[in-house]
Amino acid sequence: MTGRPATADQGLVRKLNTALLMDYLRTHGPLSRASLSTATGLNPSTVSSLVRHLLAEGLVREIGRQSTEGSGRPGILLELNPEGGCAVGVEIGVDTISVVLTDFVAQVLWRRRVASDPQEGQDAILGRAEDIVRQALTVGKRRGLRFLGIGLGLPGLVDQRHGRLVFAPNLGWSDVPLQQLWGARFNLAVFVENEANAAALGEYYFGIARNVHNLIYLSAGIGLGGGIIINGRLFRGSGGYAGEIGHMTMDPHGDLCGCGKRGCWETVVGPRAIIRRVRRMLEVSGSADGSQIRALVDGDLGRINTAIVVSAALAGDTVARQALTEVGVQLGIGIANLVNTFNPEMMVLGGVLSMASPFLLPVIEETIRQYALAQPCETVRVVASAHGADACVMGAVALVLDDILREPARSGLDG
Numbered sequence: 001m002t003g004r005p006a007t008a009d010q011g012l013v014r015k016l017n018t019a020l021l022m023d024y025l026r027t028h029g030p031l032s033r034a035s036l037s038t039a040t041g042l043n044p045s046t047v048s049s050l051v052r053h054l055l056a057e058g059l060v061r062e063i064g065r066q067s068t069e070g071s072g073r074p075g076i077l078l079e080l081n082p083e084g085g086c087a088v089g090v091e092i093g094v095d096t097i098s099v100v101l102t103d104f105v106a107q108v109l110w111r112r113r114v115a116s117d118p119q120e121g122q123d124a125i126l127g128r129a130e131d132i133v134r135q136a137l138t139v140g141k142r143r144g145l146r147f148l149g150i151g152l153g154l155p156g157l158v159d160q161r162h163g164r165l166v167f168a169p170n171l172g173w174s175d176v177p178l179q180q181l182w183g184a185r186f187n188l189a190v191f192v193e194n195e196a197n198a199a200a201l202g203e204y205y206f207g208i209a210r211n212v213h214n215l216i217y218l219s220a221g222i223g224l225g226g227g228i229i230i231n232g233r234l235f236r237g238s239g240g241y242a243g244e245i246g247h248m249t250m251d252p253h254g255d256l257c258g259c260g261k262r263g264c265w266e267t268v269v270g271p272r273a274i275i276r277r278v279r280r281m282l283e284v285s286g287s288a289d290g291s292q293i294r295a296l297v298d299g300d301l302g303r304i305n306t307a308i309v310v311s312a313a314l315a316g317d318t319v320a321r322q323a324l325t326e327v328g329v330q331l332g333i334g335i336a337n338l339v340n341t342f343n344p345e346m347m348v349l350g351g352v353l354s355m356a357s358p359f360l361l362p363v364i365e366e367t368i369r370q371y372a373l374a375q376p377c378e379t380v381r382v383v384a385s386a387h388g389a390d391a392c393v394m395g396a397v398a399l400v401l402d403d404i405l406r407e408p409a410r411s412g413l414d415g
C-alpha cells in the first residue's frame with residue numbers, strides 16, 4: 001500500500017471489512033464485486049482493494065463471469081477458495097476421540113474416530129488424540145495445504161479465552177491448559193471450546209442452522225449441554241460458561257445430578273433418565289407386556305442404553321415409546337422456558353436426542369404450544385441436528401473458521 005501508514009483504527013476497520021466480505025461470500029457466494037459492494041454497503045473501490053488482498057492470500061478465487069441480462073459488462077464471480085487453507089477439528093468426548101481435516105469450506109478431507117474410556121487416564125487419552133492430530137497434519141502437508149489452526153471440543157466447562165479446560169466431570173479432568181500445551185506442541189493456533197458450544201457453531205456455519213442467526217443447540221451425550229447463538233455469535237456469558245442449560249433446576253427434590261445438585265433438567269431428560277424410565281417400567285410387573293427390550297439385553301437390564309431404546313421404539317416397542325414420550329414432555333417444558341426467554345428461530349436437538357427425534361419432535365412441539373407464550377412459539381422451529389455424531393468435531397472446525405472469518409486480526413491476515 002502507498003500513502004500514509006494506516007492508523008490502528010484504519011487497520012481495524014480494514015480487518016472488520018475483510019471479515020464482512022468473507023462472511024458474505026461464505027453465506028451468499030458466489031458473488032461479483034459489484035454485488036458484494038451492494039450487499040455490504042462498502043464502496044466499490046474498498047471492495048476491489050480488499051478482494052485484491054484476499055486473492056493474493058489465496059482465500060478467495062475467481063470462477064468466471066456472471067451471466068446477466070441487461071447492459072454492462074458481467075462481473076467476475078468470487079467465492080471462498082476451498083484450497084485457501086485447512087483446519088483440524090478434534091473432539092475429545094467421554095467415550096470417543098474424533099479428528100477431521102477439512103478444507104477452507106469445511107469439506108472433510110480426512111477423518112478418524114476411535115473409542116476411548118475415561119479409565120485410560122488423561123495422559124493416555126491426550127497422547128492418543130495427539131497421535132491422530134499428527135496423522136491429520138501429515139495428510140494436510142502432503143496436499144500442500146496451509147494450516148489455519150486446530151479446534152478442540154471438550155465435554156466440560158472451558159475457559160475459552162485462555163483455552164483451558166476448567167472441569168470435565170465425566171472425564172474426571174480439571175484445569176488442563178490445552179491451548180498452551182497443543183499450541184506449543186503443534187505450533188498452530190488452537191481454539192478450545194465446550195462441546196455443545198462448538199456443535200452449535202458447527203450447525204450455524206454448515207449444518208441445519210445456516211443463516212439462522214438466533215438458535216439454541218441442545219446436546220445429549222452422557223449429560224445434557226447447550227449452545228446459544230445470538231445474532232450469529234456464540235453467547236458465552238461473562239466467564240465463558242453460558243449454555244449449561246442441562247443444569248436448570250426442574251425439581252428441587254429430584255434426583256441427584258452429576259454436578260452435585262438435585263433435580264437438574266439433565267436428570268429428567270438426559271440419556272440416563274431415558275434408561276432409568278425404561279428400567280422402572282420393565283421392573284413394574286404388568287406394565288411391560290409385549291416389550292422386546294428385556295430380550296434385546298438377554299434379561300440384563302443393566303445393559304440397556306439409549307441406542308437400544310431408540311431402535312426398540314422405531315420397531316414399535318410400547319415401553320420404549322412410552323419412555324420417550326414422557327421425556328419429550330419434560331424436554332418440551334424446558335424448551336418452552338428457553339423459547340420464552342430467548343425467542344430463538346430454531347431449537348436444534350443433537351446427540352442421542354437427534355436419534356430419537358421421530359418420537360420426540362411431535363411431543364415437544366405439542367408441549368411447547370401448551371407452555372410457551374403464543375408469539376415466540378409461533379416462529380420457533382424444533383429440528384434434529386444435521387451433523388449427528390459429527391456435531392462436535394465439525395463444530396471444532398467451525399471454531400477455526402470463525403476465527404478467520406470473523407477475527408482476521410488474530411489470523412495474520414493484516415490488510
Ligand SMILES: [Zn+2]
Pocket residue numbers: 246247257258259260261264266
Ligand atoms: Zn446438574
